[in-house]
Amino acid sequence: MQAADFQFLSALIKERSGIALSSDKTYLLENRLGPLAAQRRLNDIAGLVAQMRSVRDEELIRDVVEAMTTNESLFFRDGxxxxxxxxxxxxxxxxxxxxxxxxxxxxxxxxxxxxxxxxxxxxxxxxxxxxxxxxxxxxxxxxxxxxxxxxxGVYSQFEVQRGLPIRLLLKYFAQKGTNWEIAxxxxxxxxxxxxxxxxxxxxxxxxxxxxxxxxxxxxxxxxxxxxxxxxxxxxxxxxxxxxxxxxxxxxxxxxxxxxxxxxxxxxxxxxxxxxxxx
Amino acid sequence: MRTCLIVDDSRVVRTVARRILEELQFSSREAGDGQAALAACQEEIPDFVLLDWNMPVMNGLDFLRALRQLPSVRQPIVIFCTTENDINHIQQAIEAGADEYIMKPFASDVLQAKLVQVGLL
The missing domain is CATH 3.40.50.150 (Vaccinia Virus protein VP39)
Structure with a gap:
């Protein structure tokens, strides 16, 4: 990734979400924005940045910021x-x-x-x-x-297993195919x-x-x-x-x-x- | 060192589970069906049993019911680990005395989290 592209993206993400990305987080930008570029039929992140520079596309900016938020979450995290x-x-x-x-x-x-x-x-x-x-x-x-x-409130089997005791799963969720829906x-x-x-x-x-x-x-x-x-x-x-x-x-x-x-x-x-x- | 009994008719699953549990400082024994597991428990009660459902000779549920009838000084914690993922099976397991339930496939951190929940880690 070009240094100028990194600077453009990290400044935008910081301004919109507060998330601070140091230069050693280039890989994170590449991992998370690569799929977004592909979804938008752009060749790569450079293409994504070029589009963002040329048109003020709020929807694209929102998607970029959302892609950079970390959504690691589990039930009863840390207990x-x-x-x-x-x-x-x-x-x-x-x-x-x-x-x-x-x-x-x-x-x-x-x-x-x-x-x-x-x-x-x-x-x-x-x-x-x-x-x-x-x-x-x-x-x-x-x-x-x-x-x-x-x-x-619908979670996959993988998500409900992470942190949720089985008795609470039975008590507060209904099975919906392979997913579980909160009461x-x-x-x-x-x-x-x-x-x-x-x-x-x-x-x-x-x-x-x-x-x-x-x-x-x-x-x-x-x-x-x-x-x-x-x-x-x-x-x-x-x-x-x-x-x-x-x-x-x-x-x-x-x-x-x-x-x-x-x-x-x-x-x-x-x-x-x-x-x-x- | 805490002890566990891994009960599964798949040698591959037993090996994977053993590796995870040994990393968590458990000393493991293995059994390939419910009857062999019951014999192992009569010999020495482990701290916990990781239990499959569908096995030849004696299935996991029948083993659990028999285990809970054993006149033992202490009962082990039992965590089911099975592909039987519907709510009816889970309810049956809990009614029979299972402490926790892991639906396969599962990530190794799930087993660790369940062990924390039941107080073994």
Whole structure:
């Protein structure tokens, strides 16, 4: 790939999605955009870039950005955050809040929806704890194709086997040929919306719990700071943010702090004992 | 080292499973049908059994039912691993006492994830 083409593509992808591609990621561009070029009947990536330079084709730009988003997702990914949700975060929030107040959870950069549905399953498994409390899970992603898949709630055998215990598969899914379809009860708990993590998120409302796991790893430091700042703005004063196991906001935010003893969980600075996890 | 019994009538499947499990630090034994597996369990109860469904002599479901009747001090964790992928088979397996179920074909990370779920890793 020509250096100029790489620079054009990486700048465009960064501007539209925040994803930072260093020059050693040329192979990633080639792997992901090669099929898109073929689909558009263009000879190669150079042809793709030439087309993008000549005509401002928003649909093509969207397809390029979507092709570069990583949509690795599985049910109950890493296990621990869902265990903490069930055993620590939910009991504290429920104990601290009036029953009528709805619980709002955000699954940010939700990809094909497995995280949002894993949250919904966790809540249903703890129905006694919630005691009829209204719940809203908002799941957002930049990619239209991912939102379509997530809303459909239909997963392949390969996808459901990755992380989903068999008893939960039997309880919350219906078999549909070789695929598995999520129960309407679960689907109705999640509202999917298109949202770019580079944009303002105030329109999504205030959240008690934010899952933003394995998202920051794709951004450079200034972008990470901006994303965390915007999340902090919509996090309830006693809310919590969950990041991926290898992610941290240390040095990136003065508004959030790590919850002692709970790796990957953050709360607003000064929320102390008020926080859902203290 | 944890122990497992791989029960499958296909030697190829047993070999592949053995390789994956040994990488995960399991000590493995093998059986080619349910009856041989039951004899192996009577000799020594493993920590877990990776179990095929369709086998000659005694199938996986009959083996599981017999295993759960054994007057043993401890019962092994049983993970079915089969091409019987319809919901009725899965329900039968769970009712008979299976702890987990892997639908073939599967990727090696699925087996690892299931072992984590049942507390073996």
């Amino acid at each position: 621990k955050p869902f265990e903490l949700l069930r055993t620590v975060i939910l009991p504290r929030i429920v104990a601290a809040r009036p029953k009528e107040r709805p619980l709002r959870i955000w699954s940010a950069a939700c990809s094909s929806g497995q995280e949002a549905y894993s949250i919904a399953i966790t809540l249903l498994e703890e129905e006694g704890l919630l005691a009829g409390r209204p719940v809203e899970i908002v799941a957002t992603d930049i990619a239209t194709s991912m939102l379509i898949k997530a809303k459909a 309407p009860r679960l689907r109705s708990m999640v509202s999917f919306r298109q949202h770019n993590m580079l944009g303002e998120c105030a329109g999504l409302g205030r959240f008690d719990i934010v899952f933003c796991r394995n998202v920051l790893i794709y951004f450079d430091e200034p972008t990470k700071k901006g994303v965390i700042e915007r999340i902090a703005q919509v996090l309830a004063p006693d809310g919590v943010l969950l990041l991926g196991a290898v992610e941290t906001i240390i040095g990136l935010s003065t508004r959030l702090e790590i919850v002692p003893g709970a790796a990957g969980i953050y709360r607003p600075v000064g929320s102390g004992p008020r926080a859902a996890v203290a």
